[in-house]
Amino acid sequence: MLRAGWSMTKKARPKVKAVTPWARQVWRLAYSGEPWPKSWRVEWVGFMRGALGLTLYRERRVLLSLGDRKRHNPIATLVHEFIHMRCGPSLRHGREFQSLERAALLRVWP
Numbered sequence: 001m002l003r004a005g006w007s008m009t010k011k012a013r014p015k016v017k018a019v020t021p022w023a024r025q026v027w028r029l030a031y032s033g034e035p036w037p038k039s040w041r042v043e044w045v046g047f048m049r050g051a052l053g054l055t056l057y058r059e060r061r062v063l064l065s066l067g068d069r070k071r072h073n074p075i076a077t078l079v080h081e082f083i084h085m086r087c088g089p090s091l092r093h094g095r096e097f098q099s100l101e102r103a104a105l106l107r108v109w110p
């Protein structure tokens with residue numbers, strides 16, 4: 001998740017559009033040579049209160065806020081969620097997380 005204090009709105013769930021192929025292209029830039037994590041999907045959702053993106057570990061899904069995509073670059077949000085995907089819930093937001101995120105972003109936007 002990219003912002004604290006999120007909650008999913010009831011309207012957000014049905015408005016789902018799969019964007020996994022686009023996400024996989026970004027993944028290739030961030031982690032060239034590393035295969036896409038098995039059975040993970042990325043989807044747009046209409047709006048998530050207080051969150052730009054959300055990683056659902058058990059469902060292997062990443063949700064990105066369609067409503068925020070013009071104010072915040074969704075690629076940056078996606079790369080943030082990639083760190084969650086790769087490292088799992090045990091890696092909290094903090095210095096290590098930020099340094100992994102920065103390094104991945106530099107590979108996406110050299």
Ligand SMILES: [Zn+2]
Pocket residue numbers: 001002003080084093
């Ligand atoms: Zn996060």
